[in-house]
Amino acid sequence: MKITSMRDLSATVRGRRQDLGLSQAELAAMAKVSREWVSGVESGKATVEVGLVIRLLAALGLVLDLVTDDPATVEPRVNLDALLGALRDR
Amino acid sequence: MKITSMRDLSATVRGRRQDLGLSQAELAAMAKVSREWVSGVESGKATVEVGLVIRLLAALGLVLDLVTDDPATVEPRVNLDALLGALRDR
DNA sequence: ACGGTATGTGACCGTTCGTGCACAATGTCA
DNA sequence: TGACATTGTGCACGAACGGTCACATACCGT
Numbered sequence: 001m002k003i004t005s006m007r008d009l010s011a012t013v014r015g016r017r018q019d020l021g022l023s024q025a026e027l028a029a030m031a032k033v034s035r036e037w038v039s040g041v042e043s044g045k046a047t048v049e050v051g052l053v054i055r056l057l058a059a060l061g062l063v064l065d066l067v068t069d070d071p072a073t074v075e076p077r078v079n080l081d082a083l084l085g086a087l088r089d090r
Numbered sequence: 091m092k093i094t095s096m097r098d099l100s101a102t103v104r105g106r107r108q109d110l111g112l113s114q115a116e117l118a119a120m121a122k123v124s125r126e127w128v129s130g131v132e133s134g135k136a137t138v139e140v141g142l143v144i145r146l147l148a149a150l151g152l153v154l155d156l157v158t159d160d161p162a163t164v165e166p167r168v169n170l171d172a173l174l175g176a177l178r179d180r
Numbered sequence: 181a182c183g184g185t186a187t188g189t190g191a192c193c194g195t196t197c198g199t200g201c202a203c204a205a206t207g208t209c210a
Numbered sequence: 211t212g213a214c215a216t217t218g219t220g221c222a223c224g225a226a227c228g229g230t231c232a233c234a235t236a237c238c239g240t
Binding site: 001002003004005006008009012016046047048049050051053054057058061062063064065066067068069 | 091092093094095096098099102106136137138139140141143144147148151152153154155156157158159
């Protein structure tokens with residue numbers, strides 16, 4: 001599953017947890033976080049700490065794979081529009 | 091690149107940024123975060139918000155892929171040892 | 181319909197985030 | 211070696227974290 005937003009992440013977490021037949025409380029105990037925090041992740045809370053997320057994924061038997069978006073790109077390449085836009089109001 | 095810890099993530103971010111020929115400041119502007127924050131990520135800070143990390147990876151042209159650790163598993167499967175250990179002191 | 185479990189949500193609290201700034205340390209290139 | 215850019219680190223501040231407790235709602239098997 002490609003993760004480009006918190007929606008993708010939350011959906012994958014919930015689906016995997018249910019596939020494993022775990023409650024939020026059980027998963028929370030395994031990952032050493034609170035049940036409410038798991039609920040937050042599954043509803044797409046974007047401000048959760050990435051370290052805890054990695055722990056959660058490990059408890060679910062999920063591994064993050066980081067791949068380049070554009071396989072053809074070898075030469076250094078910059079999104080100039082994004083860069084200029086971000087720099088405009090500085 | 092498989093991401094199982096913050097070390098993996100930070101190393102990948104730094105490598106990719108340098109491949110693109112970007113400074114931390116440029117990358118920070120593109121992802122709309124502070125330069126200091128980027129420095130923290132690249133040094134393995136585990137408490138950074140996952141939403142900002144996703145923005146950063148997008149700016150780097152990187153996509154997260156979430157795959158199951160054990161491809162053979164179809165039936166619900168639980169790491170009972172981990173679960174019991176976590177529940178023990180409750 | 182009923183009972184128990186599971187999940188969502190809000191408030192409170194102590195802690196820590198992310199930003200911005202300043203300065204030191206490091207790297208780079210002529 | 212000497213500018214200059216880049217990166218690391220500490221501080222103060224407002225904002226928000228994650229844990230916990232409480233309660234409401236939703237779900238499920240019988």
